[in-house]
Amino acid sequence: MADLDWNRLWAESRKQQSWKGKTADDWDRRSTSFAKRHAQSPYTTKLLEILQPKPWWRVLDIGSGPGNLTIPLAKQVDHVTAIDFSAKMLALLKEKATTQNITNISTIQASWDDDWPHIGHHDIVLASRSLAVIDLAGALSKIDRYAGKMAVVVERAGNSPFDPELFAAVGRPFLPGPDYIHVINLLHDIGIFASVDFISLEAASIYQSFEEAWASSAWMIEDLTKTEQQKMHHYLDAHLEILPDGRFKLHRPKPPRWAVIYWHTA
Numbered sequence: 001m002a003d004l005d006w007n008r009l010w011a012e013s014r015k016q017q018s019w020k021g022k023t024a025d026d027w028d029r030r031s032t033s034f035a036k037r038h039a040q041s042p043y044t045t046k047l048l049e050i051l052q053p054k055p056w057w058r059v060l061d062i063g064s065g066p067g068n069l070t071i072p073l074a075k076q077v078d079h080v081t082a083i084d085f086s087a088k089m090l091a092l093l094k095e096k097a098t099t100q101n102i103t104n105i106s107t108i109q110a111s112w113d114d115d116w117p118h119i120g121h122h123d124i125v126l127a128s129r130s131l132a133v134i135d136l137a138g139a140l141s142k143i144d145r146y147a148g149k150m151a152v153v154v155e156r157a158g159n160s161p162f163d164p165e166l167f168a169a170v171g172r173p174f175l176p177g178p179d180y181i182h183v184i185n186l187l188h189d190i191g192i193f194a195s196v197d198f199i200s201l202e203a204a205s206i207y208q209s210f211e212e213a214w215a216s217s218a219w220m221i222e223d224l225t226k227t228e229q230q231k232m233h234h235y236l237d238a239h240l241e242i243l244p245d246g247r248f249k250l251h252r253p254k255p256p257r258w259a260v261i262y263w264h265t266a
């Protein structure tokens with residue numbers, strides 16, 4: 001065990017994974033579809049149930065995206081600072097906050113690797129599904145440094161959120177990349193003994209239209225060719241059930257699962 005360099009294992013596994021690292025421009029391009037896909041996700045409710053937000057919390061939400069967690073958190077805590085390197089994600093977040101008359105959010109456009117400006121005290125630091133870094137040790141140390149009371153990291157568990165059978169059906173190789181076990185082990189190596197909970201989503205999801213069901217899968221595989229699109233169509237036809245009310249139920253072989261890793265810093 002002592003010989004295993006979890007930071008290197010994480011970096012190497014990330015370089016090989018099917019889902020390639022994204023730039024701020026990539027996330028800008030994906031911002032609208034990402035926000036739409038996650039607008040009503042049970043993931044948010046389940047994570048908030050685990051977090052049990054307190055009214056006095058000041059939260060730092062790193063890789064906030066369009067505010068899937070920032071917005072509901074802001075309704076329950078004193079203040080949320082949202083950091084993201086995608087300007088479009090932050091624009092969507094601000095738009096939602098304005099529409100809902102939420103005034104206790106500040107946003108900072110910055111990357112994990114940047115020197116963040118003086119951002120004041122935060123009780124809780126949250127990095128939900130946003131550890132898109134090569135230097136895992138650097139990111140975890142940063143989280144630990146900024147967290148006044150508790151640090152929370154949500155990472156992939158196993159193949160989630162990808163569907164390996166979809167990759168096989170389309171004919172693409174699937175390499176999942178690193179998951180939460182790298183985070184746990186690296187934390188252990190730096191003397192942090194974190195707790196883990198799991199969020200399991202439903203294996204089947206319901207969509208209003210075929211297009212919506214398509215979008216829920218198509219994001220996983222980049223630059224689908226015409227032939228691959230046809231194969232994906234066949235795959236979805238085989239896994240979709242049309243409900244009596246005309247909606248579409250997509251049966252996934254396995255429910256998506258996320259690991260919620262948390263530790264107290266004070």
Ligand SMILES: C[S@@+](CC[C@H](N)C(=O)[O-])C[C@H]1O[C@@H](n2cnc3c(N)ncnc32)[C@H](O)[C@@H]1O
Nearest residue numbers: 027063064065068085086111112128129130132
């Ligand atoms: C999958 S989304 C997660 C959004 C939200 N935290 C959630 O769990 O729903 C990942 C977010 O991290 C941001 N992100 C990815 N790499 C980043 C980096 N190097 N620095 C800052 N933000 C980054 C993306 O722009 C995107 O908004």
